[in-house]
Amino acid sequence: MMTPSIPELTDRARDVFRLVVEAYIETGTPVGSKTIALASGLNLSPASIRGVMQDLENAGLLAAPHTSAGRMPTQSGLRLFVDGMMHAVAPTSEERRAIEARASNAGPVEEAIAATTAALSGLSACAGLVLVPKREAVLRQFGFVPLGPDRALAVLVGEDGSVENRVIELPAGMTPGGVEAAANYLSAALAGRTLSEARRRIAAEIGEERARLDRATRALVDRGLAVWSEDGGHRPVLIVRGQANLIDPAAAADLDRVRGLLDELEGKEEIARLLDGAREAESARIFIGSENKLFALSGSSVIAQPVRALDGQVVGVVGVIGPTRLNYARVVPMVDFTAATLARLLS
Known part of the structure; x- marks a missing residue:
């Protein structure tokens, strides 16, 4: 059965349909003909309204969940109402x-x-x-908090005050001085940049051997960056x-x-x-x-x-x-x- 369009409805059917939908939206319960007759000002008797509601049900716009209950809009009825009859109300x-x-x-x-x-x-x-x-945050500081002889907490602080942390494994032979050197290097490289920008700078410096880091410290720098996934910003x-x-x-x-x-x-x-x-x-x-x-x-x-x-x-x-x-x-x-x-x- 084809759902009728708004121009195909009579003025009386359109008025009754709108009132049923609006009352249903407000109460969440099926709407009876007496409710419409008392509240609508249509000057129609409940019997006349029942006849119109039956026509709207036959058209697939209303449904009766129980034989003796009122009507409620069908999905097709709600679509018709939203697309052509709804009067938008701006936020207060x-x-x-x-x-x-x-x-x-x-x-x-x-x-x-x-x-x-x-x-x-x-x-x-x-x-x-x-x-x-x-959004890739602009970074302010990077640090390591020791958790034991072979683990540390990598802490990333953003300019907006956000803080992220990850647990990482320390490279073999890592000394407290090396951990501090890695943190200082990363903070200097990251400050005022996004993580992806800092990655590119660090990769270039290490590739050109401008970063004066020993092997263990360099490995810790790599691990410190690797705990944040490359595609995290996407x-x-x-x-x-x-x-x-x-x-x-x-x-x-x-x-x-x-x-x-x-x-x-x-x-x-x-x-x-x-x-x-x-x-x-x-x-x-x-x-x-x-x-x-x-x-x-x-x-x-x-x-x-x-x-x-x-x-x-x-x-x-x-x-x-x-x-x-x-x-x-x-x-x-x-x-x-x-x-x-x-x-x-x-x-």
Whole structure:
């Protein structure tokens, strides 16, 4: 059966359909004809509204979960509503300030991105998602902390205050003086550079034998750099915040669906591919239910929008995941505003 388009619906059918969808999005429960008759101002009797709702059900836009229950929109109905009937509601000034405040927090960029995603999650009552390239930090210092005669902790400090550490094995014959010499050499080579820039400089100096290091110290320098993978700056970072928002009172009646959704959120590689597929979109992409295979079983919707820098280059993707009954009119503009905020942060 072909789903009708909006022009094919009568004015009465369009009004009833819109009211059913809006009431369902607000309550999460099927909507009866009496509810529409009392709240709509359509000047139609419940019997007339039931007739229209039956026609909409026959057209595949509404469904009745039980014989005596009201109606709720089908996936096709939600798609029709989102594409042609939804009236977007811009974020309030308070919502905009809440998002911008998180993005302006001092500290590492990834922490600000995570905080902004958490703000989007809280305001939308969904799980917030963002996929951004891993930014290579400008480095400040490198050090070794001895852990025993044959092991040390390699500590890398960024200009933004970030700290990373890895345990490494010390080369045979390594002396405390050699460990100190390696740390001093690496700090001098790394300071004010990214890791990849420092690698190139060190490789050139060692290749030209300008680095005055003995064999053991040189081996420790190599190991100190090797513990950070070469492609670490190229793998995208996926941040998920607000999974608890997916467990709401309406979802409690369908815990199997919620468990499935939370399991799917653990598969970050698949989510990253989904978000990456929205990179070329001009605006927000909306996946409703089974339109997206990843979340088809959990009956969830995803809104994803590319984050574009000032020069138009796509520098990430931000979005939310929630139940199919999420408030698209409110959440889509909120995702759009968050994308613009992150664009300024990442430019």
